Amino acid sequence: MFPRLRWLCLPISKYLGLFLSHTLHHCHVFPGDPYHAISVDQLFTLSYHVRLCNQLVTLSCPPLDWATWEHLSNLRTLVKIKVCIRHGTPPRLLGPHILPFLHLTTLSFSVNNAAYATTMLQQLHFPSLKSFWIDMDVLASTEAEPLFCALSHCKQTLERLTVIFEEYDDPQSKSLTVIPQFLSFTQLRSLHLSSCDSCIHLDNDLLLEAMSAWPHIQTLKIEDCIIAPSVTFRGLFTAIRQCPQLESLRVLIDTVNIDIDPDAEPIQHTSLKKLHLEASESLGNAEVLARIIFKWLPCVDQVSYWEAWHEVNTHLVSLRTAALHDIGATLNT
Structure with missing residues (x-):
């Protein structure tokens, strides 16, 4: 829906896939409710869609699974990562x-x-x-x-x-x-x-x-x-x-x-x-x-x-x- 999107700041939701695309350079995603941990389904959704991004420069997100970190390690463009977790147990x-x-x-x-x-x-x-x-x-x-x-x-x-x-x-x-x-x-x-x-x-x-x-x-x-x-x-x-x-x-x-x-x-x-x-x-x-x-x-x-x-x-x-x-x-x- 937004094929030329470069910047994104969005809570994790079922609509996340509409925005995370291969053109994204700067991405900040966070739990919809800051007082609760993200669910397993939310983590799966987030990890899946982050792996579709191949031009990221900066990323701020909750902890991701191993496959997603492996994908990110291959991005030559990625220079900045911030991991946020205040509640729950990370994967x-x-x-x-x-x-x-x-x-x-x-x-x-x-x-x-x-x-x-x-x-x-x-x-x-x-x-x-x-x-x-x-x-x-x-x-x-x-x-x-x-x-x-x-x-x-x-x-x-x-x-x-x-x-x-x-x-x-x-x-x-x-x-x-x-x-x-x-x-x-x-x-x-x-x-x-x-x-x-x-x-x-x-x-x-x-x-x-x-x-x-x-x-x-x-x-x-x-x-x-x-x-x-x-x-x-x-x-x-x-x-x-x-x-x-x-x-x-x-x-x-x-x-x-x-x-x-x-x-x-x-x-x-x-x-x-x-x-x-x-x-x-x-x-x-x-x-x-x-x-x-x-x-x-x-x-x-x-x-x-x-x-x-x-x-x-x-x-x-x-x-x-x-x-x-x-x-x-x-x-x-």
């Missing part, structure tokens, strides 16, 4: 051999746990993968290690990595030492780790080790709610000197126990422009914090969007205004 992904997706560069998951993503990384091969993104409801301690181990198969090519989870499930410990799992990912340009469960461990030594391992990093975001900060300003500035291309940074930092002299001669980092610092306690001396940031990070105009930094940002504006006034006065003399 088993077991085949007679490893499937290579030679041209895929972006792989994403919106899932309730890590199991299906891990299986895909184990059963399918992504030699050109540059971006991996996963958003989970729960990351169980028993699933974390297999996921990160399977992901390491892409460490030579991966440039952008995002791991987001609401809850970390570990009956033995609430601390997840995840960053060392990624130290061998030497091509990273962007890393985003986010948890609502206060479990991601980061301190000065680990941050320095990470920054030394990722010389090309441009964006680093580690969001972890209310866990007590172990990174200090001295540790932060020591670490980011290893990454001259760093442009955006978000970490939890100790702003009360300041371990550098705000009047000392700084070693400036001139590429960092976006700075989001979180703290679990009151910020401490806002004027001192502003002087430190102004001297050491000259391209940062303001810190985060958190209301608690308002006073620091006000001091930053005053420092910049005074500096510009001094420059103007020097040029006029």
Whole structure:
């Protein structure tokens, strides 16, 4: 009915076959009811019609059967896949051999746990993968290690990595030492780790080790709610000197126990422009914090969007205004 259709966003239904055609380039299909798992019949219908598409560039869909993944692995045009499953049990992904997706560069998951993503990384091969993104409801301690181990198969090519989870499930410990799992990912340009469960461990030594391992990093975001900060300003500035291309940074930092002299001669980092610092306690001396940031990070105009930094940002504006006034006065003399 639509022989020249290129883009499609549609819930799974009996009418799906009217739209999925060999001309389709960009396809997003999803369960009609987001609160229920797709049925066996829906999965069969979806898998059958996806196998009719042979020009796909991007695909967003629930988990598919092995025959469909095998079909997709042969598409030279396909560069981006997103798998979405929040309810129900996905079909088993077991085949007679490893499937290579030679041209895929972006792989994403919106899932309730890590199991299906891990299986895909184990059963399918992504030699050109540059971006991996996963958003989970729960990351169980028993699933974390297999996921990160399977992901390491892409460490030579991966440039952008995002791991987001609401809850970390570990009956033995609430601390997840995840960053060392990624130290061998030497091509990273962007890393985003986010948890609502206060479990991601980061301190000065680990941050320095990470920054030394990722010389090309441009964006680093580690969001972890209310866990007590172990990174200090001295540790932060020591670490980011290893990454001259760093442009955006978000970490939890100790702003009360300041371990550098705000009047000392700084070693400036001139590429960092976006700075989001979180703290679990009151910020401490806002004027001192502003002087430190102004001297050491000259391209940062303001810190985060958190209301608690308002006073620091006000001091930053005053420092910049005074500096510009001094420059103007020097040029006029």
